[in-house]
Amino acid sequence: MVGMNVEVNFVDCCLKVQFQQEYSNSSSDNIETIYKFVIPKTTTIGDFYAEVGGRKVHGVVQEKGEAQDTYDDALSSGLTSYIASKEEDVSFNSYSISIGNLAPGQKSKVYISFMSVALNKDGRYIFYLPPELLPAKIPVSGCCNIEMTEEVEDVYSTVGVVNPIKNLVEWKLIYSSQPIVIVVTTKKFFQPKAILEYDENTKSKALMITATPVWKDLNTDLIESQVEVIFVVDRSGSMRGSRISQTKQALNILLHALPPLSRFNIIGFGSSQDWLFPESKQFCEENIHIAHEKIQDTNADLGGTDLVSPLRRIFSKPIDIDYPRIILVLTDGSVNDRNGTINEVRRNKEQCRLYSLGISSAVDKTLVNGICEAGRGEAAFVINDSEIEGTVMSLFEKAFQPCTRNIQIMWPENTIQYAPKKIPPIFKGDRLITFGLIEGEIGEYVNIKALDPMGQELDWSVPVEKGNGFLRNKLAAFEIIKQLEADNENNEQTDTKMKIIALAKKYQLVSKYTSFVAVDDQVDTATNTSLKTIKVEVVKPLCNDDFSEDETETRARGMIKKKKKAPKKYDKRKKEKKQEDISEGFQRSEPKQKMVELEKSEKKEEVFERKEKEKERKNSSGAEERKVNLEGKNSNEQKSTLVKAQKFDGCWDIETMCGFLSISLEEIKKHIPEVSEGLWATALAIAFLELYLSESANTWQMVAKKGRAYMIKLLIKEKSITPNVSTQECADLIEKAKAFLKLTKSN
Incomplete structure (x- = not known):
């Protein structure tokens, strides 16, 4: 890769982000470039094409196996081809883009468009692009176009210049050491909206409904929170002594502060993990007793500080939208993979709200602040161990925000499909966003019913506005596909799979079962030279210690080269072999469990812990x-x-x-x-x-x-x-x- 440009389009709360990546083959061999990256689970690829020699080569969505065969056939015929696919590993929203048969001296521009809903918080629409998705040593230019049906009050950007009428941000040749953040504030953010969009290409209509609940005169004593709370506690060696003792005391009190309708779990982490329950359990007398016994026997005995593994395991657990997930992390050090940990939270930010307490002056503040920002929560820090209990209780209280629940959209009768089927609770400052695909005309208003935090009924009658474009239609299809994929996760029903493929092909979206593929059939690049494969992984979904020392050094440079033998006209490669080649070097493995024994010099601290333990038993x-x-x-x-x-x-x-x-x-x-x-x-x-x-x-x-x-x-x-x-x-x-x-x- 030799160049990159980013174009962002804000359309109300919808985002289209186009990456323009320029590739050049300066070697004497034909090359295949494989570009792998991880994006939030709320995002997908919605457009894909290439420019070669002034020609546009448009991608088309095909069923995944068919697209792979199309790509392989093109390679074996000596044609330059492109494919964009979603990876099989469900732990990550991981994608790969392959460019095959790029001839010596040939240049190609690849255009990848991502579709998602913008982060919405406290009256602001937020675009966030982490530096890990940008090339490390290549300057990036770009712009952000802002198209709002609401009046724009303010635009803030960490890069470039905002124009006077606040509808454009432009930047040139910046390096990716810092994230690109653009925040748009509108004057009527809290006003419910319903926009019916007609897409000329698909001849379809999509209805997007948004609302931000506002409450008045709440009696906080009568608000019943129904949540899942997961305590993630650092039990590495550095937590020994007063830190673990204070943390245990805080946990005992935190348990009793949980709302009666809660579910909870406690997870200790270090080099290994220690879960109180395999799954979060209902808050009741029996489970409180089990938790108190576990806390009493808790010690700082789990070695190093691997936080990303327990978080990854938490995020792999399905969420119950009736129990919004709150994660509270308590840690005193730095972790094995700071960026990987923050990115893991950011990719799963829709699953939870994450709060964290950083203990001691040596704690990694960038980590603690980073996971809280990514997890839509707050961070707090203590220097003195004696302050742990009070500070964590104050932080915990902030986590229990009131919410609007039991939300029901009165969808028009001619709604074909909509998502989500069941709407999760909406917390203060957050925004309800839901989509439906519509056939024909609808009425002038849409009704929304819900219960406020005190259980009082809410009823909104929202006027329907008309709009043109394609972004809301694509996002409606994407949200419905996500819903179908979730419903089909454990039982691969053929009917559901076919519905996903049909939607993805109609609206041109990458999914679990579909890929974009493009073939330049005007240039034959067949040569007698061998094919080199260059693999570029932009966001590594692994901890640093998952690699050997040599492999880590190679990956840090951003690419791996591998030579393969090939005839003048390439033989068609089998699908299984192709997938093996592409994934080589990128397989996910769990971090090795490294138990650290306590040294003899620490006997004084062990005696102190035994005394504290005996005191708690009494x-x-x-x-x-x-x-x-x-x-x-x-x-x-x-x-x-x-x-x-x-x-x-x-x-x-x-x-x-x-x-x-x-x-x-x-x-x-x-x-x-x-x-x-x-x-x-x-x-x-x-x-x-x-x-x-x-x-x-x-x-x-x-x-x-x-x-x-x-x-x-x-x-x-x-x-x-x-x-x-x-x-x-x-x-x-x-x-x-x-x-x-x-x-x-x-x-």
């Missing part, structure tokens, strides 16, 4: 027996005991509080107001936290909030009162509990 057993004497306990032990005693739904029971406070059940019952025992016990627990443990409030606030939510809902049920009245009665009950605690202490 706390745990005391909580289970519910016979707790507070005398002689420090505030940290009191907090740990009280938090562990909270039930999964947010309440405390009266017997637990009797044991914790060393007060008889008879004495407590004498002072119960006209409420149930569970309400009074929960009020006592929250009152104790606020009265006697206020200095560590940042570590237990979410636990107390969960207890208040339990009380408010139960008061509404028991007394048939409004949420506002219930909230006030909850506060009054906690004040009565404080008065009781003060009285018992004075006596």
Whole structure:
């Protein structure tokens, strides 16, 4: 590759990104160039053609096997040919582009167009192009055309110049050490839109519906979050001592801060992985007990710091859209493959929101900030180990944002297909985007129904605007293909496969079963020389230590050359051999498990850990027996005991509080107001936290909030009162509990 140009087209929230890559064969041999890259799973190839000697050679989508045969036939006939395919490895959205029989001295330009929906966040449309998708030593020029049906308020770009009317960004000859980021802010971003687009080429219509929910007057105590939370905890050797001890204490509290309807898992990582459950489990008393036992036995004993492998395994698990996925990463060092880890999160950003706590001054801040930016979350950092607990709780609270759920689109009757079939919850600042293929005319409005974070019904009537073009049609077909591929993932149904192929061929899209292929039949490049294959991998979906030392050095230069024997007119190569040749050197392998033994010089830290472990066992057993004497306990032990005693739904029971406070059940019952025992016990627990443990409030606030939510809902049920009245009665009950605690202490 000797040159590259990038052309970006913003069409509302839709993106078309065209790469123009120039190849030149300066050798004395015919060459085959294989260009491999990984792009987000929300993206596909929607156009592909080449320019050779001033002629355009247009690509056409064929069934994958047919396209490979077309390409191989062209090579064996001595013709220059091109193919763009999606790789078989489902762990990555990996593609390869091959240019075969490029003759000595010949130049060729290849045009690849990617289609996707732009990232939408807080009133902004965002285009992000990572440097890994650009050639390392070749300057890149390009432009971004902005076509919005909404009025553009501002355009920000990390490269080039924005023109005065804010519809064009241009840049020239930049190098790819930094990402290219373009942010478009419009004045009516939060207004729901429905655009019906007619595509002249396919004679089809697509309806794109977008909306960004806005809520007012939310009572956060009444919001019920239903999420999947995965804690990913660094257990490398550097986490020994106070770091792992503080992290374990934070995990015990985090568990009880989880919403009652949650699913959860805990994963330790180092050179190897340690999963609490093979799959995330429902939050309940039994699973809390299992998790506490696991945390108690957790140590910093997993060796190095390989984060990309557990993340890759998480992303391979299917998501349940009724349980939005939240990942919380806690780490104190640098990982084996920083860029690979960040790219892994970015490719799967639609699957989750990722938050991370960086521990110590030695932590890789670029990594922590990078995975959070890619995962649409936030990062936090602590220098002192004593701050871990409070900081991670504050970060965790940010992860539980309200969302709009149970979203239903009232699609017109003449909608042929639409996607997604089931719409995931939409968080604050995010945007609903859905597509349907339409046959004929539709009405003037489309209705959207949903529930706000408090369960109140929402109903939008969105006017339909008319538009022309092709991008919304292609994206509609792509979203439907993704839906069909997901439905067909475990059972290869022939009918579904044929539907995917038919859609991909009609709308000219690369898919699991289709490829673009182009053949220049005007130039015969047959020679007596052998064919050299040059493989260029732009984004390596592997960790650095997956390669041998020599192989890593070769790949760092960006290409591998391999010589093959060939007759004057190439024999048709078998499909199996071709695929083997193309993939050679790019096979994915799991990182080798490297267990690091603790050295003898670390015995002092081991003794410290054993003492901490014994201390936690005593706390745990005391909580289970519910016979707790507070005398002689420090505030940290009191907090740990009280938090562990909270039930999964947010309440405390009266017997637990009797044991914790060393007060008889008879004495407590004498002072119960006209409420149930569970309400009074929960009020006592929250009152104790606020009265006697206020200095560590940042570590237990979410636990107390969960207890208040339990009380408010139960008061509404028991007394048939409004949420506002219930909230006030909850506060009054906690004040009565404080008065009781003060009285018992004075006596």
